[in-house]
Amino acid sequence: MSLLNTHTISLFVTNAPGVLSRISAVFARRAFNIDSLVVSPALDGKFSRMTITAVGDSKSLDQIIKQCSKLIDVISAQEYDGISILEKELALIKIKTSDKYRTEVLQVIQHIKATTIDLNDEAVVIQLTGNSEDLDSSIAMVEKYGIIEIVRTGKVLMTKGTDKT
Amino acid sequence: MTKKTTTGADVLLKVLENYGVQYIFGHPGGAAIPIFDALYDSPLELVLTRHEQGATHMADGFARASGKVGVVLVTSGPGATNTVTGLLTAMMDSVPMIVLCGQTIRENLGKDAFQEADVFSMTIPVVKHSYLVKDVNDIPRVMKEALHIATTGRPGPVVIDLPKDVTGADCTASLDVEVNLPGYTYQEKVDSQGIKALADLLKKSKKPLILAGNGCIISSAEKELATLVRTLQSPVITTLLGKGAFPENDPLSMGMLGMHGTAYANMAVDKCDLIFSIGSRWDDRITPGNIEKFCPDAMKLHIDIDPAEIGKIVNPDASVVGDAKLVLQELNKLVSELDSKEWVAQCQANKKKYPMKFKIHGGLKAQHVIDEFSNQTGGNAIVTTDVGQHQMWAAQFYKTQLPKGWISSGGAGTMGFGMPSAIGAQLAKPKACVICICGDGGFQMTLPELSTATVQNLPIKIVIIDNKFLGMVRQWQGLFYDNRLSGVELKGSPDFVKLAQAYGMKGFRIKRPADVSKVVAEALAYNDGPCIVHAEVVKEDNVFPMIPAGGTAGDMILEEPKKRMEKPKGST
Structure with a gap:
């Protein structure tokens, strides 16, 4: 059994009902859990871009990618690693802010380059963007003040240069 | 009453007709009535089956014997769900097939309407592709795409879910529509x-x-x-x-x-x-x-x-x-x-x-019957099988000479596949000798299709290897589970010769090794319609050689082992 790693797969698919079901069925059949999934229309609205992150062994993932590629609705499916791609994720984080810690929290927020998008007596909602690993470490820094809720968009990616993803 | 307009159903059948389809295997129901209505005026021939699973296996046998697409037409809900086994069978063995399913009207989709089933979702893992048609004018394109997908590259089944109000609506779309499948490629050039x-x-x-x-x-x-x-x-x-x-x-x-x-x-x-x-x-x-x-x-x-x-x-x-x-x-x-x-x-x-062998004496052996069919046909018949011991003996002893002369459910291992697929194969190859070799277990799973064989008057020879057991599971229980026989004894089967007669078919019986040659010759000479050959074989014979599941050639046993064996590590 090979090591379990996080993999990021980008799929270019037809924008049609049922496409997501077909793709998730390929992952589910091998008991691969999808960590995050982002779907949005592509430049040409007939197609969609899908970015999936999932944890599993590489050999199984190769097979999953091949089986996704086989789907009639999938134009391309490819795994990407960090070297050739730009990747970003957005997170909204709701943090407790008592009078005692408010200043400290706001300082930390500034330090991690988050944007405050809502603030009241008991909580602050901040917005973070960056690559997923940076978001993880930023979130760790505010954790001790008490996180009420986190919503993350999941990773999106694009290749560098002029080539299409 | 004359029809004035062209409906989606008319167009659907026209595309199939233009493609060269001759037979549709199917069973009607409320949501499919517009398509059956269109069939009334179509040159396509309906083979009316007794169960939708039978229809899929017939289309499958037709496709494997001819290399052409097999077409199935069923209604919504249970009609459609009854095709799932046939879809899996076709998917596993790469068989080109189109399954047309009636569906409730669009307005009712997702509302638990009468005979509504989410066929599109539930068939995703067992199809090469599928469609839910929401616009009648998409029918020509969808049909052409489906035929293209089913028959090219690695072939496979395509499901088309057709709401009743879509097939019944007027269709104004041209039949000369282009297939547009940007995500579908297969290797055409040689590497x-x-x-x-x-x-x-x-x-x-x-x-x-x-x-x-x-x-x-x-x-x-x-x-x-x-x-x-x-x-x-x-x-x-x-x-x-x-x-x-x-x-x-x-x-x-x-x-x-x-x-x-x-x-x-x-x-x-x-x-x-x-x-x-x-x-x-x-x-x-x-x-x-x-x-x-x-x-x-x-x-x-x-x-x-x-x-x-x-x-x-x-x-x-x-x-x-x-x-x-x-x-x-x-x-x-x-x-x-x-x-x-x-x-x-x-x-x-x-x-x-280490030749393949069996003992001719000491009771009638399945191998003997199959070997005789092989010899008397020179291996030139189309043989279909079910799944289990008889299938393996048929594979071992029927010396197939014809490409597309061996039709068996390999990947799915579907019991009940043999007899309906023989019907499809005989329709595809009217002049061929078509023999279905099945067991007493699998045969009874799709037995009602005997009517279909009779109605179509097809001279298929249905050889029932009757050992009164679900033999392959009994073999495993015998070899690996201390012979604790559980759920494998088939009591209460009918007299298969009388059953043949009840269906208006010819019935033959083989009980003794001495009768094999004569009865096989008689059955092969009988071409006035379908016949059953009831071979009452010894009850507890096992298939050898055997490599226990998951093992290698080194684990192969050539004959009945003297000692109890370890449970195999592999799957079934």
Whole structure:
């Protein structure tokens, strides 16, 4: 059994009902859990871009990618690693802010380059963007003040240069 | 009453007619009435079945015997869900099939309407592709795409879910619509570099072994395969579904490999220095659980039309994605005779030393009956089977000579497949001798289709190997579970000869070894309609050789073991 790693797969698919079901069925059949999934229309609205992150062994993932590629609705499916791609994720984080810690929290927020998008007596909602690993470490820094809720968009990616993803 | 307009259903049938479809296998129901109404005026012939599963297996048998697409028409809800077993069967064995399902009206979708089932979602894992048609003017395009997808590349089934108000609506779309499938590609060009790599590795082999699979049958590569085999002077083994790709009475044929393959095939696998799969997917009936133990010292070569099969089980030393026939045509230009005389002699010596055999005396044997059918037809019949002991004996003892002459549910292992698929095969090949070899268990799963065979007046010969047991499971319980027989004794089966008569068919019975030759000859000579040959065989015979699931050739047992065996580690 090979090591379990996080993999990021980008799929270019037809924008049609049922496409997501077909793709998730390929992952589910091998008991691969999808960590995050982002779907949005592509430049040409007939197609969609899908970015999936999932944890599993590489050999199984190769097979999953091949089986996704086989789907009639999938134009391309490819795994990407960090070297050739730009990747970003957005997170909204709701943090407790008592009078005692408010200043400290706001300082930390500034330090991690988050944007405050809502603030009241008991909580602050901040917005973070960056690559997923940076978001993880930023979130760790505010954790001790008490996180009420986190919503993350999941990773999106694009290749560098002029080539299409 | 004359019809004034052209409905979606009319157009749907017109596309099938223009494509060359002759038969539709189906069963009606409320949501499919507009399509059945259109059939009233269509030259397409409906084969009315007794159950939707039967319809799918008939379409499957038709497709495998003819190489053409099989078409099924059913209604919504249970009509559609009854096709799921047939879809899995076709998907696993790469059979081109279109399943048209009636569906509730669009307005009712998702509201638990009468006979509504979410067919689109529930069939996703068992189809090559599927459609839910929401606009009547999409019908020409969807039908053309479906036919294209089902029949090209690696063939497979396509489901089309058709709401009743869509098929019943007026259709104004042109039939001359273009197929537009940007996500669908398959290897059409020949990969010359890859083929050269195959040829280079072949040159070095002194102990080559060609493994012919279903891909050879689907691509009709039998001539090219024979040329390759004779040029190289390489022994050939086949998978269950590869039977017929190469004549099984040829001295270079080593028969079927795998769990119940011939001893000499499995010995060749163990000792070869190169194994070359042409259209086989190295499945778990022919490879051990630990794939490292599968011919460990041999080079592995692989041709497959489906890129997802390359490296799925075996990581090949060289591989080509493409159609077997086209690839072999090019490969044959690059190969010459190998230094394989010793190896061929060794394989042929094993063939003499460990022949497939059975004892003719001591009760009627299934093998005896099948062997007699093989001899009397010269291996030139189309044989369909169910799944289980009789299937393995048929694979071992029916020496298939015809490509597309062996029709069996390989991947799915579907009981009840044999008889309906024989109906489809006989419709595809009216002049062929079609024999269904089935067991008393599987036969009773789709038995109502006897009516369909009678109505169509097809001279299929249904050979029921009746051992009063679900024999393969009994064999496992006997060998690995201390003979604790559980759920395997089939009591209460009807008298199959009387059953034949009840359906207006001819019935034959074989009880004694001495009757085999005569009754087989009578059954083969009877062509006025379908007949049943009820072979009452010994109850507790087992299939050998056997490689326990997950094992290698080294684990093969050739006859009944004296001691209790360990439970196998592999799957069933």
